Structure formats: structure tokens, C-alpha cells
Amino acid sequence: MSEESTTRYRIGYALTPKKVKSFIQPSLLNLAKERGIDLFPVQTTKPLIDQFPFDCIIHKSSDPEWRSQLEQLISQKPDVVVIDRPEAIERLHNRVTMLQAVDQLETATGFSVGVPKQVAVENPQSPIDCGLSFPVIAKPLVANGSAGSHQMSLVFNEEGLRGLKLCQPFVLQEFVNHGGVIFKVYVAGKHIQCVKRRSLPDVSEEKVGVSENSVSFSQISNVTAEDRSGDEAEELMEAAELPPSSFVTEVASQLREALKLNLFNFDMIRDSSVEGRHLVIDINYFPGYAKMPCYESVLTDFFLDIVRKKPSGASKDC
Ligand SMILES: O=P(O)(O)O[C@@H]1[C@@H](OP(=O)(O)O)[C@H](OP(=O)(O)O)[C@H](O)[C@H](OP(=O)(O)O)[C@H]1OP(=O)(O)O
Ligand SMILES: Nc1ncnc2c1ncn2[C@@H]1O[C@H](COP(=O)(O)OP(=O)(O)O)[C@@H](O)[C@H]1O
Ligand SMILES: [Mg+2]
Ligand SMILES: [Mg+2]
Numbered sequence: 001m002s003e004e005s006t007t008r009y010r011i012g013y014a015l016t017p018k019k020v021k022s023f024i025q026p027s028l029l030n031l032a033k034e035r036g037i038d039l040f041p042v043q044t045t046k047p048l049i050d051q052f053p054f055d056c057i058i059h060k061s062s063d064p065e066w067r068s069q070l071e072q073l074i075s076q077k078p079d080v081v082v083i084d085r086p087e088a089i090e091r092l093h094n095r096v097t098m099l100q101a102v103d104q105l106e107t108a109t110g111f112s113v114g115v116p117k118q119v120a121v122e123n124p125q126s127p128i129d130c131g132l133s134f135p136v137i138a139k140p141l142v143a144n145g146s147a148g149s150h151q152m153s154l155v156f157n158e159e160g161l162r163g164l165k166l167c168q169p170f171v172l173q174e175f176v177n178h179g180g181v182i183f184k185v186y187v188a189g190k191h192i193q194c195v196k197r198r199s200l201p202d203v204s205e206e207k208v209g210v211s212e213n214s215v216s217f218s219q220i221s222n223v224t225a226e227d228r229s230g231d232e233a234e235e236l237m238e239a240a241e242l243p244p245s246s247f248v249t250e251v252a253s254q255l256r257e258a259l260k261l262n263l264f265n266f267d268m269i270r271d272s273s274v275e276g277r278h279l280v281i282d283i284n285y286f287p288g289y290a291k292m293p294c295y296e297s298v299l300t301d302f303f304l305d306i307v308r309k310k311p312s313g314a315s316k317d318c
Contacts, residue, residue: 009307012042012051014059014066015286022290031296037303048073055307056081058263060286062144081306088260089285093144095171096120098283101258111247111276113268118173124166132174135203136161138214141169143282153214154200160213176279177202178269180233181240182221183278185252186265186292188302192252193292194245197221198237199269221267243270243278251280261285262302 011032015023024039032039042051042059044066057080059070067086074082092098099115107113119130120141130136138153138161148168154175155161161172182199185192200220203211242248255266265287271277289295 007036009037009055009303010053011037011039011056011058011303011307012054013039014042014044014057014061016060019060019286022288025290025296028296028299032300032303035300035304037300037307044069049076052077054080056083056303058083058286083263083306084261084285091259092261092264092283092285093142095139095141095143095282098143099280101255102280104258105251105254107247107250109244109247109250111243111278112274113251113278113280116174116176116279116281118171120169120171122169124164124168124170128161128172130161130172132172134158134208135175136172137175138164138166138170138172140166141171143284147218150218151216152218153216154203155214156203156208156211157213163213173281175200175203176269177272178279179240179272180236181269182281183243183248183268183270184221184265184287185248185268186287186289186298187252187256187261187263188289188298189256189262189305190253191298191302192249193298194242194248195292196237196240196242198233201233201236202272243268247278251278255280255283259283262306263289 013020013024020041029039040054042048042057044061044063048057048069057070057073059066059082070082070086073080074085096118099118102113102115105113117132119132121128121130122141135154135156138155140149140151143149153160153164155164155172178199180199180201182197183194184197185194198221200217251268252266256262263286265284266280267282268278268280271279289299292298
């Protein structure tokens, strides 16, 4: 008999109610069960150790108590795989540190990858001399999953910058024309999938001169199919070609290694002014996998990779 049909594994999940609703769907639970994996909810407010046994813990929770429980678990039970390490996830909670790994990537496929020019503004009250070209996007520095951390402004000129009523540190990032489409690359260990999503439209030089000083927006890529049907942005999206999968795989695998993370996605745009140039603009921990085609089988394959390759005597990073 194969290992798949005889051995059962227990995975504990600690997720917000919103995430449980979107991710822990019956279709995932059933497929995982058929293939030997049972998923159980973990309560972050109760001692983790009392809820054992588990072969693996997956989690997305901003509770500091939970983080210390996990750190204790990692030192006390090295056989349990923790997906992912809190300190590695932490790097994605800041829009400067999240993109630092991108600069180390090297691609061999004739395409290149980088990040847009950006500067952090720690004190939002101080006058801003950012040295960037307009338009720029003001993004909250902290990317902690709160609604506020997705609230952004597209700023067309100095006056727009002066008019920003921000009370938290933020980053200013050069807006790059990219044809109104972003590529979302979902990573679950070695499994990688790239999908297209709608983005902000290109900004022409004429438009910079005549537009408002700034425009606010939030979570543009999550506009629903009903909202966008028939519009011009949707046509752009349908016509756009995905980047070659060899390039996407190179970038995703190297990022996975550099970030020491298994469960994340990144937003990538094609720089319209430089042939083959792509820019990573955002990296998200434990994103909305259920929006990815066949997420149940991708995630079940990933869980099996993890529990079968469990190292003895060490918690696993990647
Ligand atoms: O809820 P969803 O499915 O829209 O997923 C969100 C992600 O959407 P995506 O899968 O990239 O389209 C979303 O990605 P974006 O930041 O919109 O690129 C975030 O990962 C979000 O998590 P958080 O609010 O940053 O903690 C994710 O939200 P949570 O489900 O983790 O709350
Ligand atoms: N530098 C940029 N140039 C062009 N468009 C951008 C840039 N940065 C962000 N965007 C657009 O703004 C959206 C939100 O920005 P992002 O950094 O992904 O924030 P969030 O974490 O809220 O998803 C992106 O999906 C993309 O449409
Ligand atoms: Mg994004
Ligand atoms: Mg994000």
C-alpha cells in the first residue's frame, strides 16, 4: 500500500474568521481528507500545546500572544513544522523590508526584475522632498492587513504631496505605467501559479498636467467580476499576456528562498518603458488562495510535501 493511503497527518490552522471562511472550504477539507490530511482549527487564545498533536501548524494571526506561543513551540517541539516562521512573516509587514529581497534576485531568462524607486517617509508631518518622478503612490509603511494598510493615494504633483493628510509613516513609490494589469503570483512551497488581475490604468504625461492633485484608492485588484464587466480595464486585462512561466518560476523560487517563506503571493507589473523589465510592487503573506484556480489540489499537494518531508530534529523553513 502507498504512504498516501495508510498514513494520516494532522494539520492545525490558526486563521482569522474571514480567512477560515475563504480558505477552509469543504472542497479543501474533503480533498485533503481523501489524501490523508486532516485539518483542525487551533484557538490562538488557548495554550497551543494543549491542542496537540499536530504534524504541522499553518497560521496567519497578528496576535502577539500567538507569536510567542509559536516561538515556544518551535523551540520545544522541533518535529512540528511551523508554516511559516514568525520572523520571516514579519518582514512582509513593512513595505520597505518586504521588497528588499527582490534586489538580490538574478534571472537568466532574458527578462529582468526589480522594484520601483521608493522612499520611506517616517514622519508624515515633515516637508517631503522625495526626489522621485511624478506620479507617485503613497502607501502606508505598515502592511499589517488592516483596512488602513491598503488605503493609498496616487499623487500627481508637489501640491498633491503637500495635501496628503496622513498620520502614519508611509512610502512614496514611483508609479510605473504597466498597461493596467498586474500579475499575481501565488506560491505554496514549490507550487507556483500566476494569474492576471486588473490594476490602475496608465497615466499619460498630458494627464499628469491636467488631473487632480491626488486620487485615493484601495484594493483595486479585488474589484469583482460584476463591477468590471464590459469596461475598458477588463478588456485590457483579457488581452494581456502572462509573463513566460520560466521567468515567473525563477522569480518565485528565488523569492521563496530569500524570504524563507512557503505561503505568499507577490504582485508584479510589466514596466511598459523597458522591454522585458518587471517590477515587484507588493508581497502578501497567506493571501486569498481560494481565488487561485484549483487551489484545493495545489494546497493539498503542498501539505503532503511538507508532512512527508518533515525533518527530524529541526523545524523547517522552506
Ligand atoms: O481576502 P482576500 O482573498 O482578498 O486575500 C487578500 C489578498 O488578496 P489576493 O489574494 O492577493 O488577491 C491581499 O492581497 P493584496 O494586498 O490586495 O495584493 C492581502 O494578502 C490580504 O491580506 P492582508 O489584508 O494584507 O493581510 C488578503 O486578505 P486576507 O484574506 O488574508 O484577510
Ligand atoms: N509602483 C506602482 N506602479 C503602478 N501601479 C502600482 C504601483 N504600486 C501599486 N500599484 C497599484 O496599486 C495596487 C495596490 O498596491 P499594492 O502595493 O499592491 O497594495 P496592497 O497591499 O493594498 O495590495 C496594485 O495592485 C497596483 O494596481
Ligand atoms: Mg497588492
Ligand atoms: Mg498587499
